[in-house]
Amino acid sequence: MRxxxxxxxxxxxxxxxxxxxxxxxxxTSFGALAQEIPLEAAARAFDEAKTLSAADGGRLWxxxxxxxxxxxxxxxxxxxxxxxxxxGTLKPVAxxxxxxxxxxxxxxxxxxxxxxxxxxxxVWPLPELRYARGRLLMxxxxxxxxxxxxxxxxxxxxxxxxxxxxxxxxxxxxRALSEALIRAGDDRHRAVADALAFRLHxxxxxxxxxxxxxxxxxxxxxxxxxxxxxxxxxxxxxPDRVAIRLDQQQGGTGFVRNFAxxxxxxxxLLLDAADxxxxxxxxxxxDLGDLLRAAMQIGELPQGNAELLRAAERYxxxxxxxxxxxxxxxxxxxxxxxxxxxxDGPVLLLPASGDVSYSFxxxxxxxxxxxxxxxxxxxxxxxxxxxxxxxxGAMLERRDGRVHSFRVxxxxxxxxxxxxxxxxxxxxxxxxxxxxxxxPGDLTLRPAQAGANAQPESRPGSADTRPPE
Numbered sequence: 001m002r003x004x005x006x007x008x009x010x011x012x013x014x015x016x017x018x019x020x021x022x023x024x025x026x027x028t029s030f031g032a033l034a035q036e037i038p039l040e041a042a043a044r045a046f047d048e049a050k051t052l053s054a055a056d057g058g059r060l061w062x063x064x065x066x067x068x069x070x071x072x073x074x075x076x077x078x079x080x081x082x083x084x085x086x087x088g089t090l091k092p093v094a095x096x097x098x099x100x101x102x103x104x105x106x107x108x109x110x111x112x113x114x115x116x117x118x119x120x121x122x123v124w125p126l127p128e129l130r131y132a133r134g135r136l137l138m139x140x141x142x143x144x145x146x147x148x149x150x151x152x153x154x155x156x157x158x159x160x161x162x163x164x165x166x167x168x169x170x171x172x173x174x175r176a177l178s179e180a181l182i183r184a185g186d187d188r189h190r191a192v193a194d195a196l197a198f199r200l201h202x203x204x205x206x207x208x209x210x211x212x213x214x215x216x217x218x219x220x221x222x223x224x225x226x227x228x229x230x231x232x233x234x235x236x237x238x239p240d241r242v243a244i245r246l247d248q249q250q251g252g253t254g255f256v257r258n259f260a261x262x263x264x265x266x267x268x269l270l271l272d273a274a275d276x277x278x279x280x281x282x283x284x285x286x287d288l289g290d291l292l293r294a295a296m297q298i299g300e301l302p303q304g305n306a307e308l309l310r311a312a313e314r315y316x317x318x319x320x321x322x323x324x325x326x327x328x329x330x331x332x333x334x335x336x337x338x339x340x341x342x343x344d345g346p347v348l349l350l351p352a353s354g355d356v357s358y359s360f361x362x363x364x365x366x367x368x369x370x371x372x373x374x375x376x377x378x379x380x381x382x383x384x385x386x387x388x389x390x391x392x393g394a395m396l397e398r399r400d401g402r403v404h405s406f407r408v409x410x411x412x413x414x415x416x417x418x419x420x421x422x423x424x425x426x427x428x429x430x431x432x433x434x435x436x437x438x439x440p441g442d443l444t445l446r447p448a449q450a451g452a453n454a455q456p457e458s459r460p461g462s463a464d465t466r467p468p469e
Contacts, residue, residue: 134231159367169202221264346441392423
């Protein structure tokens with residue numbers, strides 16, 4: 001199971017939620033909390049993160065990584081933190097602080113504003129292996145400081161990496177990066193040039209691909225690079241560890257969200273070797289590939305179909321292309337199932353506001369179109385309540401780079417509470433109801449103040465929902 005089981009899209013908590021947290025803490029016994037997250041184990045993990053941060057000494061990002069952190073148990077929502085909050089909502093017990101996470105907040109490995117503090121939140125239990133655990137803790141600590149570094153979090157879709165051409169050229173880039181990490185001199189130079197050529201060709205095939213990939217690499221890629229650099233492993237073994245990971249990810253699923261965890265550390269380590277000062281000039285508009293090309297003074301790249309295919313043959317490209325073409329046929333069959341479930345059949349549409357938050361499994365995302373993806377599992381919270389999707393998935397649609405709505409198959413009985421359908425449940429907030437949608441059989445959510453004459457949300461046109469060619 002991946003260490004980064006879930007990642008929240010956006011987590012902002014109001015004073016109202018902070019009050020609710022205090023009520024929940026008062027209603028929860030300390031005994032239950034201690035059973036969910038062993039306090040001694042949590043304290044040792046906090047000390048481990050502090051020790052790793054002290055060993056870095058602020059050298060990596062010119063500031064300490066350690067800071068406010070809490071662990072949370074997914075089933076009970078119990079919290080163990082390494083410090084108090086200003087209002088005293090978290091209760092001191094045995095050198096740690098305990099409480100409970102409000103229902104409205106998504107549980108994820110992420111950075112979060114809660115109780116007046118910017119925290120690192122990490123889902124319990126932690127990895128058993130020392131370096132995997134350290135990598136997770138330091139990865140998440142980077143997310144807490146990245147805004148201060150001028151590198152704000154971003155979660156673009158990157159749906160093109162589920163299409164066969166996107167997957168082929170991404171994996172060829174990874175194979176070349178893996179070779180570059182274990183080579184030196186001219187061999188490394190050629191492998192990096194090949195990786196950059198595959199990267200540029202892939203991005204030329206899909207509109208907006210360069211911006212989307214760059215944004216996620218600077219978010220999750222730099223966080224994972226930070227995890228490798230500060231987890232306690234000797235510097236000498238890092239290139240080999242990252243090269244092995246690049247190899248192990250070949251043929252996997254879920255590249256749309258996971259690719260940055262793999263590419264980011266590879267580019268970071270190669271940049272360390274070529275220009276140790278590269279991080280000082282990093283901005284939110286930087287591209288790791290462009291930085292590496294400049295640092296290694298790489299001029300001409302393989303280009304044109306014939307030259308690119310010759311370069312691909314250095315990395316068993318023919319076999320990779322054949323395997324990915326076979327996978328694409330299977331993907332088209334799944335897209336037909338998604339069309340029946342989320343487009344042609346009756347659905348419940350849940351509109352997303354600017355305050356929506358959601359958590360998900362990065363391995364469980366599959367692109368449906370340029371703007372829509374199927375997430376399984378998923379937990380989403382908004383003004384209308386809490387949506388829990390355990391099987392079958394939910395379709396998430398984006399418009400103008402923002403989450404626009406979620407779709408699940410329509411419930412058989414929209415009057416039941418909680419509302420439930422195939423593989424999902426919805427706990428509606430007070431003041432919200434289910435109304436007729438834009439087509440017979442469709443449903444949508446509406447606040448009570450919208451009134452009976454309000455028009456339901458329109459359904460996306462065929463251009464937005466057609467499977468990619």
